[in-house]
Amino acid sequence: MLEQVWFPLVITLKIAAISTLIVAILGTIISYILARREFMGKWLVDVLVTLPMVLPPTVTGYLLIVLLGKNGIFGKVLFDLTGISLLFTWQVAVIAAFVVSLPLMVKTTTAAIEAVDRDFEYAAFTLGRKELETALFITLPLAKKGILAGIVLSFARAVGEFGATLMVAGNIPGRTNTMAISIYSAFQGGNNELANMLVIILVTVSLLSMAITARLVNRWKI
Amino acid sequence: MGIKVDFRKRHYMKKSDKKKGIDPVFMLDAKFEAGNELVVLFGRSGSGKTTALQCISGLLEPNGGKIIVNDKVYFDCHKRIDLPVQQRSLGYVFQNYALFPHMDVKKNIAYGLKGFSEEEKGRRVGEMLRLLHIEGLEDNYPSQLSGGQKQRVALARALAPKPEILLLDEPFSALDAVVRMKLREMIRRIQKELGIPILFITHNPVEAFTMADRMVIFHNGQVQQTGTPEEVFYHPQNTHVAELVGMTNIFEDAIVGDEDTATGTVLLRKDELQVSAMQQKLKAGRNVSWGIRPENIHILSEEDEKDVEEENVFSVSVKSIVNKGASKLIYIDIGHHQNLLIAETSNQAFEKLHLEAGDACKVKLDKRKIAVF
Structure with a gap:
């Protein structure tokens, strides 16, 4: 019983933590570029990033299989070169969580960066600071509330990820059975006791993480 | 540098x-x-x-x-x-x-x-x-x-x-x-x-x-x-x-008359409105605009009127008076084509004039302060 609860919790937090870390870094870079640069095909980047938010998770999962499966576009190259197959591993669950939570990060953070008055950046330029320094020490700190909101949303989305993960990583006990998937399969198998336990833990973890973030944000003046 | x-x-x-x-x-x-x-x-x-x-x-x-x-x-x-x-x-x-x-x-x-x-x-x-x-x-x-x-x-x-x-x-x-x-x-x-x-x-x-x-x-x-x-x-x-520097009284399309070399003044005329200005090197017959700042339009009191020569003096009626803090703005109807002039006087000087909206009075445009452009 302990193993049936403990493993899903650990693997879920591990997947969500790694995916959120990548989402936070890449998402912030993408958001900065979308908010501050004009370039050809900007709309396309915006559409591609946002797409998983509007597609059914099963479709996202299916597209990931097409890309990452042994006969997929990237999956085949990877398999031919290294012999590694991504599907049905916890790593591919990280990719699935990344893809579905990136739009939440990018939408929130882009809005937060766009809301930073450009005069602050211009002031930094006139004081001799390059764009990268300005972004790191002026723009992003001033957008930090929005960035944190994006990170929290992305983490929550990753913890709750179900459809795409089930498609690409399956439900392999001891390997890819995340909380959301374990709850579904426990309920399907009539093991209501286990389902109840998992639900209570998942709700508690979610509430805790939200409460901690709210406290943290409240302490920030700006 | x-x-x-x-x-x-x-x-x-x-x-x-x-x-x-x-x-x-x-x-x-x-x-x-x-x-x-x-x-x-x-x-x-x-x-x-x-x-x-x-x-x-x-x-x-x-x-x-x-x-x-x-x-x-x-x-x-x-x-x-x-x-x-x-x-x-x-x-x-x-x-x-x-x-x-x-x-x-x-x-x-x-x-x-x-x-x-x-x-x-x-x-x-x-x-x-x-x-x-x-x-x-x-x-x-x-x-x-x-x-x-x-x-x-x-x-x-x-x-x-x-x-x-x-x-x-x-x-x-x-x-x-x-x-x-x-x-x-x-x-x-x-x-x-x-x-x-x-x-x-x-x-x-x-x-x-x-x-x-x-x-x-x-x-x-x-x-x-x-x-x-x-x-x-x-x-x-x-x-x-x-206009930008606050010359609120501007008259366009005036014709330059002959220069009076003795006094260094020229006549600027537009229809019945005629003023003389201290200006040199203005070609007669030229079409110009002229302007005067509100503080250079002097409202004459009854005593003033006696000992002032008639140059650039106009009989006008007061339209309205606006308080501007340390001074008053006086909107004046000069009669010709309903041109409205704005004059500015200090509160102190204004009190001596006993002016109210609707009153008739005389104003003098300082010819040294008329700008031609």
Whole structure:
């Protein structure tokens, strides 16, 4: 019983933590570029990033299989070169969580960066600071509330990820059975006791993480 | 030394408009020169002052021309020089101050001191705090400062890296009158002390007049006139400048009569309205405009009327009287084609006149103060 609860919790937090870390870094870079640069095909980047938010998770999962499966576009190259197959591993669950939570990060953070008055950046330029320094020490700190909101949303989305993960990583006990998937399969198998336990833990973890973030944000003046 | 600019900037509604040959929505042609002095860029909102300042600072790229500051080429279209903002060594004070809200005053001022040791930074910040009389504020955050204090911190931050030119974009527009007066004085003092050119934007004529060594007048994206405040205020070159500097009484389409060489005056006439002005070298028959500032229209009391010669004296009726604080504005109907004149008198002088709206009286236009353009 302990193993049936403990493993899903650990693997879920591990997947969500790694995916959120990548989402936070890449998402912030993408958001900065979308908010501050004009370039050809900007709309396309915006559409591609946002797409998983509007597609059914099963479709996202299916597209990931097409890309990452042994006969997929990237999956085949990877398999031919290294012999590694991504599907049905916890790593591919990280990719699935990344893809579905990136739009939440990018939408929130882009809005937060766009809301930073450009005069602050211009002031930094006139004081001799390059764009990268300005972004790191002026723009992003001033957008930090929005960035944190994006990170929290992305983490929550990753913890709750179900459809795409089930498609690409399956439900392999001891390997890819995340909380959301374990709850579904426990309920399907009539093991209501286990389902109840998992639900209570998942709700508690979610509430805790939200409460901690709210406290943290409240302490920030700006 | 000093500033030499001659550039153009075009704003298009959409980027593609330029290629399609669609006219830009705004055109700026900025051309002026100035020494290491306090230069006021003066004009209405939307006249191109801020765009000019942003082009000089490098925040905007002009479409052509040259910008040279202290013999350093900031921008030259033909030689393809466009020095990045960071390398122009300038100080810029924004209209909204743009103090970094997440840094205290000390860090804000030290932000431009790149490559300084901590000790040097501390010393320079101390110097700036003293220069602007804001000692004791160094640990405060911008949200804890008053408008005037923010302004001083913004100045300190801009001056800390020892810029070669200082640009100020309507820096006092959000401050009350007393703080404004103090800061105007402070900027003038700083200019004398540092000896660098300062470009200062304002649309406030009083501010322009009291601060400027040299004024550059903008209207509709064109520089209309450059000169000392006296030249610009008393000898505007055209109607736009005259209006901007507060010459509220302007008459267009007057014909110049023959010059009276004995008194050095000419007659300017439009229909029945005829005034004489102290002007030389005006060709007879020319079509000109003329104007007079409200304070140079004198309302004559009954005693005055006896011993005054008839030149430039008109019988008028008072339309309305507006209190302007230390003075009164008197709207006068001069009769000819319902031209309304505005006169300004001090409250003291006004009391002696016992005037009310609807009264008839006589006014005299000071012929030495009539500007022709």
